Amino acid sequence: MSETRAIIYWLRRDLRLADHPGLAAAAASGRPVVPVFIHDESVAALGAAPAFRLGLGLERFGATLGDMGSRLILRRGSAPAVLQALIAETGAGAVWWTREYTPQAITRDSALKTALQQAGIEARSFGGALLFEPWTVETGAGGFYKVYTPFWRAVSQREVSAPDPAPARVRPPEAWPGSEALSDWGLGAPMRRGAAVVATHQAPGEAAALERLDRFIATGIGQYDACRDLPAGDGTSTLSDALSLGEIGPRTLWHRAGEAAHKGAQGAETFLKQLVWRDFAYHLMYHTPHLLSENWRPGWEVFPWATDPADPGFVAWTRGRTGVPLVDAAMREMYVTGRMHNRARMIAASYLTKHLMVHWKLGMDWFADCLTDWDPAANAMGWQWVAGCGPDAAPYFRIFNPETQAKKFDPKGRYRNHWIAEGQAEPPRAALSYFDAVPRSWNLRPDASYPPPIMALDQGRRRALSAYASAFSQGSDGKLA
DNA sequence: TGGCGGTTCCA
DNA sequence: GGAACCGCC
Numbered sequence: 387m388s389e390t391r392a393i394i395y396w397l398r399r400d401l402r403l404a405d406h407p408g409l410a411a412a413a414a415s416g417r418p419v420v421p422v423f424i425h426d427e428s429v430a431a432l433g434a435a436p437a438f439r440l441g442l443g444l445e446r447f448g449a450t451l452g453d454m455g456s457r458l459i460l461r462r463g464s465a466p467a468v469l470q471a472l473i474a475e476t477g478a479g480a481v482w483w484t485r486e487y488t489p490q491a492i493t494r495d496s497a498l499k500t501a502l503q504q505a506g507i508e509a510r511s512f513g514g515a516l517l518f519e520p521w522t523v524e525t526g527a528g529g530f531y532k533v534y535t536p537f538w539r540a541v542s543q544r545e546v547s548a549p550d551p552a553p554a555r556v557r558p559p560e561a562w563p564g565s566e567a568l569s570d571w572g573l574g575a576p577m578r579r580g581a582a583v584v585a586t587h588q589a590p591g592e593a594a595a596l597e598r599l600d601r602f603i604a605t606g607i608g609q610y611d612a613c614r615d616l617p618a619g620d621g622t623s624t625l626s627d628a629l630s631l632g633e634i635g636p637r638t639l640w641h642r643a644g645e646a647a648h649k650g651a652q653g654a655e656t657f658l659k660q661l662v663w664r665d666f667a668y669h670l671m672y673h674t675p676h677l678l679s680e681n682w683r684p685g686w687e688v689f690p691w692a693t694d695p696a697d698p699g700f701v702a703w704t705r706g707r708t709g710v711p712l713v714d715a716a717m718r719e720m721y722v723t724g725r726m727h728n729r730a731r732m733i734a735a736s737y738l739t740k741h742l743m744v745h746w747k748l749g750m751d752w753f754a755d756c757l758t759d760w761d762p763a764a765n766a767m768g769w770q771w772v773a774g775c776g777p778d779a780a781p782y783f784r785i786f787n788p789e790t791q792a793k794k795f796d797p798k799g800r801y802r803n804h805w806i807a808e809g810q811a812e813p814p815r816a817a818l819s820y821f822d823a824v825p826r827s828w829n830l831r832p833d834a835s836y837p838p839p840i841m842a843l844d845q846g847r848r849r850a851l852s853a854y855a856s857a858f859s860q861g862s863d864g865k866l867a
Numbered sequence: 868t869g870g871c872g873g874t875t876c877c878a
Numbered sequence: 879g880g881a882a883c884c885g886c887c
Binding site: 869874876 | 879880881882883884885886887
């Protein structure tokens with residue numbers, strides 16, 4: 387006798403219908419499906435911007451499910467307790483979900499799987515969040531990759547199964563269990579001032595993400611090589627926030643970019659490499675979870691990072707008042723829009739960890755609070771890469787000079803002028819919006835004068851280099867894994 | 868997915 | 879005098 391009891395489909399960071407193997411399987415089973423999102427500890431730990439963005443995503447995805455006769459049930463609590471209660475209320479016989487790969491999620495989900503199975507409930511997890519499961523990519527010696535280029539070579543020729551189409555129907559249960567109201571969760575309340583800007587810059591939801599992808603494939607990807615490094619332009623896909631919530635799946639991007647590459651689109655290969663960087667970050671996090679919280683390379687404990695959040699350099703950096711225009715523009719863009727251009731991220735991160743010698747974890751935590759596309763694996767990898775203590779890291783002496791970078795990538799100052807009001811007779815609206823978004827306690831005014839550099843660039847560079855030299859003078863040079 | 872200061876070599 | 883290149887940080 388085949389199973390007919392309902393499936394509880396636990397949604398986490400996979401708020402989409404298409405390219406969603408677990409949901410496709412649940413829909414295809416013909417069994418009733420109870421989609422649920424749980425406001426658990428992991429949601430409570432989100433920073434302001436990602437929480438705000440999650441709220442928008444949940445609203446959209448709930449509406450999408452509603453349009454097809456289903457629902458998104460919202461519950462607050464620890465996942466095992468919530469799921470247990472839902473099983474009791476609905477008589478469901480299964481809990482299915484898409485795998486996540488943070489160490490906390492793996493611990494939580496494997497314990498849950500055991501508990502459910504002991505209770506006679508089917509527990510099933512699916513792929514779909516990544517192109518390649520982390521345990522399926524191995525070096526010739528049977529280890530995991532620590533350098534990107536070999537990782538790329540190992541996976542770039544692989545077959546990636548075609549994305550599942552969106553299910554036409556997800557069978558509802560006979561009776562719906564109760565749901566909490568999204569508005570009661572208060573997601574995004576701290577983003578109230580910047581919120582309107584974020585919402586207008588980036589429409590949430592799967593349909594909007596697919597539209598952005600269509601536009602990017604049609605007109606953007608051909609220019610990607612030439613334009614992706616210009617922070618003032620729109621040369622990037624702007625899909626990172628959707629990707630971080632799973633509003634769009636990586637296989638969809640892989641196949642669409644692959645088709646574009648096949649048609650000879652310049653830049654498609656570069657875009658695919660960027661997409662695979664995301665998988666590489668998850669690969670590293672899976673195999674070495676300390677990537678998230680500690681210097682990935684041993685020996686870096688001795689490096690004299692500043693670790694006090696009250697450090698004046700760190701405070702100036704967070705407030706976009708370092709006196710380095712490209713860095714400040716980047717920090718302000720992020721504070722107002724929840725987004726920061728990729729090249730600007732590298733420059734801002736390099737400036738913080740090298741010129742200001744502030745610990746990458748402080749910078750990463752600030753990003754975690756400010757970025758709507760927040761992704762722990764990608765950010766930990768990126769910050770450690772910039773700081774020099776990460777896998778495949780830039781050698782310690784690779785220090786971005788914000789002025790040189792500005793000459794190369796913002797030659798006319800468009801990006802800097804777009805975000806920095808001080809000193810402009812008629813500042814653009816975006817630059818002014820920063821002063822509406824920041825807390826009053828920061829005491830910033832657009833008509834104040836722009837600050838002089840808090841640290842001379844050549845002095846900061848030399849200080850960082852000599853700190854590295856003395857920290858690693860004993861032979862443990864921090865460059866070896 | 869660097870920057871810097873040096874040298875060479877040509878205008 | 880400056881682009882191009884190189885070795886080192």
